Amino acid sequence: MQILKGHVWKVGQDVDTDLIIAARYLNQSDPTYLAKHCLEDVFPKLNEKIKKGDILVAGKNFGCGSSREHAPVAIKHAGFSCVVAENYARIFYRNAINIGLPVIVSPETVKMSAAGDRLEVDPIKGIIRNITTEQTYQSETLPPFMMEILEKGGLIPYVSEKVKADV
Amino acid sequence: MGMTITEKILAEHAGLKEVAAGQLINARLDLVFANDITGPMAIKEFEKIGVKSVFDQSKVLMIPDHFAPAKDIPSAQQCLEIKRFAAEQKLVHYYEVGRCGIEHCFIPEQGLVVPGDVVIGADSHTCTYGALGAFSTGVGSTDLAVGMAQGEIWFRVPENIKIILHGKPKNRWVSGKDYILAIIGKIGVDGAQYKTIEFAGEAIDDLSVDARMTMTNMAIEAGAKNGIIAPDDKTISYVKERAKKQWRIYESDEDAVYEKIIEIDVTDLQPQVAFPHLPSNTKPVSEATGVKIDQAVIGSCTNGRWEDLVEAAEIIKGHKIHPEVRAIVIPGTQDIYLRAVKEGLVETFIEAGAVVSTPTCGPCLGGYMGILAKGERAVSTTNRNFVGRMGHPQSEVYLSGPAVAAASAILGRIGIPEEVAQCKY
Numbered sequence: 001m002q003i004l005k006g007h008v009w010k011v012g013q014d015v016d017t018d019l020i021i022a023a024r025y026l027n028q029s030d031p032t033y034l035a036k037h038c039l040e041d042v043f044p045k046l047n048e049k050i051k052k053g054d055i056l057v058a059g060k061n062f063g064c065g066s067s068r069e070h071a072p073v074a075i076k077h078a079g080f081s082c083v084v085a086e087n088y089a090r091i092f093y094r095n096a097i098n099i100g101l102p103v104i105v106s107p108e109t110v111k112m113s114a115a116g117d118r119l120e121v122d123p124i125k126g127i128i129r130n131i132t133t134e135q136t137y138q139s140e141t142l143p144p145f146m147m148e149i150l151e152k153g154g155l156i157p158y159v160s161e162k163v164k165a166d167v
Numbered sequence: 168m169g170m171t172i173t174e175k176i177l178a179e180h181a182g183l184k185e186v187a188a189g190q191l192i193n194a195r196l197d198l199v200f201a202n203d204i205t206g207p208m209a210i211k212e213f214e215k216i217g218v219k220s221v222f223d224q225s226k227v228l229m230i231p232d233h234f235a236p237a238k239d240i241p242s243a244q245q246c247l248e249i250k251r252f253a254a255e256q257k258l259v260h261y262y263e264v265g266r267c268g269i270e271h272c273f274i275p276e277q278g279l280v281v282p283g284d285v286v287i288g289a290d291s292h293t294c295t296y297g298a299l300g301a302f303s304t305g306v307g308s309t310d311l312a313v314g315m316a317q318g319e320i321w322f323r324v325p326e327n328i329k330i331i332l333h334g335k336p337k338n339r340w341v342s343g344k345d346y347i348l349a350i351i352g353k354i355g356v357d358g359a360q361y362k363t364i365e366f367a368g369e370a371i372d373d374l375s376v377d378a379r380m381t382m383t384n385m386a387i388e389a390g391a392k393n394g395i396i397a398p399d400d401k402t403i404s405y406v407k408e409r410a411k412k413q414w415r416i417y418e419s420d421e422d423a424v425y426e427k428i429i430e431i432d433v434t435d436l437q438p439q440v441a442f443p444h445l446p447s448n449t450k451p452v453s454e455a456t457g458v459k460i461d462q463a464v465i466g467s468c469t470n471g472r473w474e475d476l477v478e479a480a481e482i483i484k485g486h487k488i489h490p491e492v493r494a495i496v497i498p499g500t501q502d503i504y505l506r507a508v509k510e511g512l513v514e515t516f517i518e519a520g521a522v523v524s525t526p527t528c529g530p531c532l533g534g535y536m537g538i539l540a541k542g543e544r545a546v547s548t549t550n551r552n553f554v555g556r557m558g559h560p561q562s563e564v565y566l567s568g569p570a571v572a573a574a575s576a577i578l579g580r581i582g583i584p585e586e587v588a589q590c591k592y
Binding site for chain 2: 014016018019022023024026027028029041060061064065066067068069070072073087089090091094095098099143145154155156163164
């Protein structure tokens with residue numbers, strides 16, 4: 001998996017999945033439609049301002065609430081290359097990895113990065129470089145099988161490969 | 168080393184003698200289900216896996232409840248997608264509008280989940296069934312797709328937190344919702360992140376199965392993977408009337424390992440209200456009586472069961488809904504609705520000036536059937552009060568149990584149930 005590079009968009013703690021993608025948009029599941037409304041009550045017109053590869057930095061318990069996979073799908077398709085948070089709500093965390101969105105746990109990065117900072121993230125090694133502040137942080141890496149899911153691009157490619165191998 | 172109920176269920180479903188917190192396992196699934204919001208995405212992912220059919224047609228369930236009866240054309244399309252999939256896959260358990268209800272009210276009511284089961288549902292409130300002594304947890308659509316294809320899924324065995332509730336509340340209106348709101352207020356919205364909450368104690372023993380479901384339903388609001396309550400005679404008699412399959416009772420060993428044990432005395436607990444915008448912003452109702460409301464919602468997978476309606480009707484009977492308030496009552500299932508018609512509850516609600524809706528998740532997640540305008544406030548027996556949860560991002564939701572919601576509907580502001588007796592209308 002390549003090194004992810006982008007500018008920081010910062011949100012606070014306990015950001016719930018209703019805020020990531022409001023239920024009023026859940027009557028459809030098209031990723032482009034969801035991306036258009038990603039975090040719209042926090043960053044109006046995010047989809048017009050975001051640059052592909054930008055990085056979402058969040059406080060504790062990111063993605064709490066509903067199990068809607070629409071939330072990580074919206075984040076991924078809005079153009080964010082990954083999320084760096086203090087920690088995550090469990091369903092969101094699983095969903096993100098399952099759809100191939102890297103989710104990194106790094107309280108230091110969250111504490112020491114400001115909106116607009118440029119980050120470089122190596123999701124495999126768990127290394128985060130803040131180019132703006134010239135700081136480097138080491139995060140915990142994923143267990144090997146979860147890393148494999150992420151590298152395959154998500155749970156479906158990972159499982160379908162195994163299904164084909166069994167046939 | 169002893170194991171907890173959750174560990175025993177997971178071990179049995181993983182084909183292991185024992186498991187411990189932190190262990191990664193593959194567990195067999197007894198029920199896998201999705202709704203009209205999460206189903207279409209799960210079906211799309213399922214079709215990419217490369218298997219032709221679901222692992223077991225009697226263990227995969229689809230239910231239209233969130234935006235059903237369909238609120239608009241895209242929602243109708245989503246309902247149609249799960250209906251078509253159920254037909255193509257010959258699923259035993261597909262339930263059309265008019266023959267179902269809100270999933271977490273309907274599934275236990277119909278005996279489709281029993282003690283000892285492992286259940287995943289593409290809905291975060293799937294943790295409800297822990298009240299029956301099952302391991303159940305919410306997942307996303309992709310995990311659900313894999314569950315439908317393979318009949319098993321990986322789990323990290325969660326750490327256990329035991330919450331023991333002592334005493335008998337002096338306030339007769341204090342029930343499961345007040346306990347769980349008080350607990351979330353104490354431990355926070357991430358207080359049980361990734362963990363199991365095992366509820367125990369005299370106050371839990373005294374609760375009905377309906378009220379226990381209200382508690383395990385909101386375990387997710389503390390970040391928990393599952394909530395669980397050891398089955399007792401009440402559980403068994405609930406299950407006996409309904410079960411469509413064999414059940415198995417597990418109990419935690421005396422030397423089971425808990426990361427933390429929290430003890431709370433509920434004797435002096437008041438009815439609780441969670442202020443915007445987190446379920447953990449709880450206060451006793453006496454500190455909320457200045458909050459004027461525009462809407463009261465009584466229903467949802469948290470509080471749309473029979474007892475909840477009975478509690479609300481008892482307070483509303485003989486009174487009128489405040490002139491400036493919309494009161495919306497939503498029975499959780501068709502069976503509950505019918506009973507409410509037969510036993511006069513619907514008449515009580517309508518005579519008071521409330522509307523009674525067909526079962527749906529509707530307003531709880533800002534779907535339809537009671538959306539809030541900018542600046543409006545609702546008291547609601549639902550489970551979340553996040554920004555924009557019930558409508559406009561500048562609206563507000565205050566969470567409570569049915570008694571407080573009913574009293575508030577009459578008083579026009581958040582109210583204490585006892586205040587209604589002095590109310591002249």
